[in-house]
Amino acid sequence: MADDPATLVSTRWLAERLASPDLRVIDASWHLPDTGRDGREEYGARHIPGARFLDLDEVSDARSTLPHMAPPAGKFLSRMRRLGVGDGHVVVIYDGAGIFSAARIWWLFRLFGKTAAVLDGGLPKWLAEGRPVTSDLPAIRDRPMNVAARPELMRNVTQVAQAAKLGHAQIVDARGAARFRGEAAEPRPGLRAGHIPGARNVPYAALLEPDGTMKDGADLAKAFIAAGVDLKRPVITTCGSGVTAAILNLGLARLGHDDHALYDGSWAEWGMYPDLKIARGDA
Numbered sequence: 001m002a003d004d005p006a007t008l009v010s011t012r013w014l015a016e017r018l019a020s021p022d023l024r025v026i027d028a029s030w031h032l033p034d035t036g037r038d039g040r041e042e043y044g045a046r047h048i049p050g051a052r053f054l055d056l057d058e059v060s061d062a063r064s065t066l067p068h069m070a071p072p073a074g075k076f077l078s079r080m081r082r083l084g085v086g087d088g089h090v091v092v093i094y095d096g097a098g099i100f101s102a103a104r105i106w107w108l109f110r111l112f113g114k115t116a117a118v119l120d121g122g123l124p125k126w127l128a129e130g131r132p133v134t135s136d137l138p139a140i141r142d143r144p145m146n147v148a149a150r151p152e153l154m155r156n157v158t159q160v161a162q163a164a165k166l167g168h169a170q171i172v173d174a175r176g177a178a179r180f181r182g183e184a185a186e187p188r189p190g191l192r193a194g195h196i197p198g199a200r201n202v203p204y205a206a207l208l209e210p211d212g213t214m215k216d217g218a219d220l221a222k223a224f225i226a227a228g229v230d231l232k233r234p235v236i237t238t239c240g241s242g243v244t245a246a247i248l249n250l251g252l253a254r255l256g257h258d259d260h261a262l263y264d265g266s267w268a269e270w271g272m273y274p275d276l277k278i279a280r281g282d283a
Helices: 011-017 039-047 074-083 101-111 123-128 157-166 177-181 215-227 245-254 266-272
Strands: 024-028 091-094 117-119 170-173 235-238 261-264
Touching: 091 101, 091 123, 091 245, 101 117, 101 245, 117 123, 157 170, 157 235, 157 266, 177 235, 215 245, 235 245, 245 261
Parallel strands: 024 091, 091 117, 170 235, 235 261
Antiparallel strands: none
16 A cells, blocks of 8 residues: 555655655654653654654643543644644654554544654664664744644544444454453453453454554455454444554554544543443453
């Protein structure tokens, strides 16, 4: 599949445009606590030339008790201004895992009506190819940005519960199979194990090649179809806390599937409330 500045671009595509004055590269590296990795620290040591660092939690709704929920439009705008990202910029987002947290920031751009691309394979592929990195910080220059929120790209717990009951949209869970089936404990304390009734399981890793790039064409579609997902019907993605679900949204966008949304609260919310039904196993 071709490079697409609205979804996914290759390392070669980015390298050829790295000197463009209208390019903005964002390092959105974020790691789970059990990895022992610090995205900001790694950015300070080395990053793609010109990249600006964006912490996932710093562009989240601080008023929510749930992890990294989507922020109000004003907060998104303020963080973009702080990075020197504005209207007319070509935005490429990457992370230090390959395709992981970058997809969540890509989804936030879409949520606010903006276009961005994820770097396929992220920093690991960039480094493996011997491409340049630096520890120098870029000069930040303001450029205005206008946003137009797209609430249809996000679902809340009430909407997801309705979808689970009525079946008007497919719920697709990006967590690993053991967590989906309820066979593995959730990493966040206090959460029940299992999944939303009727959900399908497409672990986000099923969309990726061994080198961390996203699968292409028919292989990408097969990852969804094998789990029983009908690519002609609406999809609501979910995961542990709304991060890896965005990888599924990215994959669906690459397939030209436009009717998909993300459950922002994900299992961090659903698994917390005893009055919400859960299922275990493959059912």
